[in-house]
Structures are given as C-alpha cells and as structure tokens.
Amino acid sequence: MQTEFLTGNEVVVKAALSAGARLMFGYPITPSTEITKTFAEEAIKNPRLLFIQTEDEISAGFGVIGAILGGKKSFTSTAGPGTVLMQDPISMAEAMRLPFVGIITQRGGPSTGTVIYSQQEVNLTCFGGNGEGLRIVYSPSNLQEVYDLTIKTFNNAWKYRFPSFLLTDGYLAKAKSKVEIYEPSYLSTTKQILGDAKKIVNIRNTYSTEEELAKILDKYINEYEQISKHIRDYESYHCTDAKTIIFAHGSVASACRAACSQLKRVGLFRPITLRPFPEYEAKMIARRADKVIIVESSAGQFSRMVKNAIFGVKTVVLEYQKPALGITPEEIIGLLK
Template identity: 30%
Template sequence: MAKKEVWQGNEALSESALRAGCRFFAGYPITPQTEITEYLAKRMPQLEGRVFLQGESELASINMVYGASAIGARAMTATSGQGLALMAEGLSQLSDAGVPAVVVDVMRAGPGNGGTESSQGDYSFVSGSLGHGGFKAFIFGPSTVQETADMVYDAFDIADKYRVVVAILIDGMLGHLIEAVELKPFRDMDSLPFRQWAEKNDPTGPKVHWCMGPNWEQHARDVAAMYESWSELAQVDEFMMDDAEYVVTAWGTCARCCKTAIRALRAEGYKVGMIRPKTIFPFPKQSFAALDEGKVKQIINFENAIPEQFLVDVKAALAEARKDIPIVSYTHGMGTCFTADEIEAKLREVVK
C-alpha cells in the first residue's frame, strides 16, 4: 500500500479529479469551494493538455464546461449553493443534451446569501431535479476525505458511461477537513473511453447536440429507464446494523458525527446502528426495505438542514417498502452543525 498523504478535502477532490482524467475546469470563486478553484488554477498548467479557466460567473463556467465536454474533454466545475443556482440552467441543458460533466457542490449555510458555514441544505435542490425539466444527476455524498477523493475519481467514469452529470455533494466541513488519504494513480489519458458522440471523434455522427425532435418523449422514457437501472449502483454504509434496534439515518459529515455517538452507546450495550447512503441518487432503498419491523423500534434521523430534506427520501424509501417504523428527526442548520455530543444526548433520550 502506498503511503498515505495528508490532504484537505477540497484539494484531495481536485487532485483526484485530475488523476481521473479531468482535462477542463471552469469555475468561479465562492466560499467554501474556493480552494478547489485555487488548487486547479495552480495545478492544471503543470500538466499537459489540461485547461483551467476562471469564468466571469457560474453561469458562464457551466457553459464553458458544456462546450469543453461536448468536444470530448472530461470536464468539471465546482461551486456552492448560490453558484449552483446560477448553474441550474446549464446543468439542465447538459442533461438533456447527454453531455457528461462532474459538478461539485461544497454546501454552505442557508438560502439567499446565507452564510459561509457548513450545511447540508442543498440536498433537495441537487437530488430533486437537475435544474428545470426533471432530469437527474447521479449524486455522491461522501463523508470522509478518502471517500471524496475516491468518489470523484469514479464520477468521471459514470458520467461518461451514462452521459449524465455526476454531482459530488460535500459541505464546508468536509471541504476543509484534512485527513490522510491514498489517492488513485493518474489515468492513462489514451485509455479513457472513446466518446463516439463527441464532435471531435465522430465527424460522421449526429451533428447537433440537441435531443429535441420527433423522438423527444421516447428519449425521456429511455432516460427514466436508465435511472431505474441505477438502483443496483446505489452505495450504502450499514454501520453496526446487524442487531440494531435503533436505526440512525444520516448522510455526509453529519453521519460521521453520528458514528462517534453510536460507538459510545454501543459501548454501553445499546443496540444502535446507522444506515448512511453514500449515493444520494440512486438512493439505497434496499437497506430500508431490509429493515425488520419486529426488531427495529425507532428510526432517528439527523441532518444539518432545516426543514429536513434528507428525511423526505428516508420516508419515501420506508413507504415504498411498506415499513411502519416510528421516525423521530433532529435538525441543525444555518451554519450550526451537530456535534457527536449532541447526537449522543439525543440518542440517549430515545433509547432510555
């Protein structure tokens, strides 16, 4: 095993993206994402065939990514909530045109200008629909720096394979965490999958990146079927679930804080476990379908968003599986995040 190196979340993500073959990045500075833009501005010129460009806005940046990807380059952008709102139009166009890209949202607090502190408040915005129209992104929700690096590495392959936008949803806390990670090696750029549809490689192919046409409705049906087929790609971390009577549901950094609290309760013999989705879409419904109503007494949801967003998916998964298990939910938001101590205290109230 290669020796682990110490990386900040944002920078590990950036370096891993380059190693995965990202050739084009356009972005606009915004806290807490800025380290990604700064790192790539410095790093990309050191590598052959890579282009970094600071756009005049997020609006321009996502469209630059669209152009670069449509012509065959693996491309990425990164932003935070406000920027993602501006990018919504472009992301919608990419998803309709079947042009892949990786988009990173380092979430910050609140709607409007909000605050720069960490939050999980873009969950619904990203997972609901990719901009207008209802098409979706494949969404990763990592909780450690290692997972962030690994997921962005895989994100480019998924984006290419399905011709979709892959979103990496992290928050300011994870973007700024520093942990030891093992980064994957540089991809051989010549070995990347052939993008037959890209302008450069297919001069005889369809000449217009534009799905509208006589078969547009069928195209949407195909896309919907593709989303269905993703259910087997869902990734989940089932933590201490084997005999769990109390099941915590959480994702991202909030979930890792739950782990500390769960360990503390486990040490005292309480049967607490956690379902932590690692992919937000596809959502790991299987884990909820597998819950034993006779055994699980209570589901306890924690998230750093007010009102709850993640909880909606949890409830939907339970409803779909016709599981009638009581749910209680706790939230923080607007820049305040759960600490392990608070979670532990809440869990104690539930299990006593």
C-alpha cells in the same frame, strides 16, 4: 499509494487529476474556491491541463459542457447561490446525457446565507432544474471518501452519461487531514460527442411535440432505472441487532457513526449515493428496527428522501434537523442516551 496531508478541496483536485480531468471551468465561491485555486496551480505546471475562470457559474457550467462535447473530461465546483445558477447548464447536460461533473460544497442558505456549512443543497443537487433529477449524486462522509468518490463520480459520469456530482460541505471542503492517494485501478474512457470528423451529428434539445419529448424522457428514465442497481451504494454500521437506526449522510453520518460506536443497539444507515437512492436496502433495514431517526443539517431535504424510500414501513420515524448547523457526535449521544 502514498499518504498525504491535504484539505478536502485539495483532495478533490488530486482525485480529479487521477480520474483524468483535463479542463476545469470555475467561478470563485466559498467554500469551494480552493478547488479552482489548486487546479489553476496544477494547470501552470502541466501543459495538458487548462483552467478557465469564467464570468459566472452559468458560464462555467456551459464551458464544462462544451469541453465534454469535445471529448475531454472536465468539471466545475460551486456552492450555494452558485449551485442555483448551475442548474441551467446541468439541466442541459441532463437533457443531452452529457457526463457533466460538478463538485458541490454546501454552504448555509437560503440566499447568500453563510459561507461555512450546511446540508441544504440536497434538493438542488439531486433534483434541481426543470427535469426529473436523472443525476448521480455521491455524498462522502470523510476526506478519504472525498478522494474515492470523486474518482467514482468521473467514472460513472462517462460510463453512464448522466450528470454526476460529489456533494460535500464546508467542513469537508476546509478540513485538513491524512488521505491515501493512489492510482485508480479503473478509468472510464472518453468519447468525442461533437466535432468528430468521421460522423456528422445534429444534437437538439428542443422538441416540437409533447409526444416527441415524452418518448425521449421515457427512454432516459428507463435507462436510469436500469443502471441504478449498478450505482446505488450505502454503508450500514452496527445495524445487525440495532433497535434504533440512524439515517444520515455526508459528514453528519461520520458524527453519527462515532456516536453509534459508543451507544448500545444503535446503528447507522448511510446512503453513499443520494441519487440513485438505495431505496430497497433502506426499507429492509428500517423494517427491522423499532425506531428510525433521520439526522441532517437541513430542515428535511434528506428526510423526505428517506421517508419516500421507506414508505409503508411501520417503524416509528423521528427527525433531528439542524438547518445550516453542524451536528456533533456528543449531541447524538445526548439525544439517544
């Protein structure tokens, strides 16, 4: 283990390499660009790596799919309008159960918005595409978790064969700080899906009848529910005797955690996985509190998920929403004092 001084985007590349990534396909878009740049630099040094700069995010996503079919861990990174285009390949990965890995660095939206920051790509990353959101989505709250959870994203993608994402944001992407870099104790194995001479496979994504497709979907949805218990993850901070529980995710949760440490009887519940969502735990914690406050840099994308999870709980629910704006610990303290 060693301590390094890195930006979030550089941490992603370190983690991807530790997790066994061999190919990256990417298209530059702020604030994710340094991921492509750093990986391209690594690929120059290491002949086992390959970086392909594609003509757009669609092509980057399908390139990732092609490489995965060939049995290699590969990934892409994008943000904002790129995340919109990326839904095309992601929906194919969802339909074919391919271990697609995407790093999403949220920026301000809608449209080109800002290149800076937001938490507005929750819907797209969790539920984008013309499907059911059978995806695994990690939301790290600091640079160390960017490293830890990127490795988990790769591992779980290949272990469970659902498209998997690390949902960061412009702050986490650009911030530079100390991070512990280590060799992971566990790495998932890869499998060549197409082109294995030992077995002929014909993979389809088009079905002729409603029933045919419905049968496949039932199976996938059922499997997703089965594996959810192994994946869903959360952090609870100062929740034991808290009267007020803040619900937040990502870097906003870090601000809220800092605020909680200075406030009395205020706790934080933070889903580490947005998909699958830690619904049961969220409900249990919300039930014990007098008041729940859902805090996010979006106008309710996260809040809808929380309210859905805690449905039926009688606790008062308040919302604090700052779409495309950062939220500081001071702000939270001011709000709750």
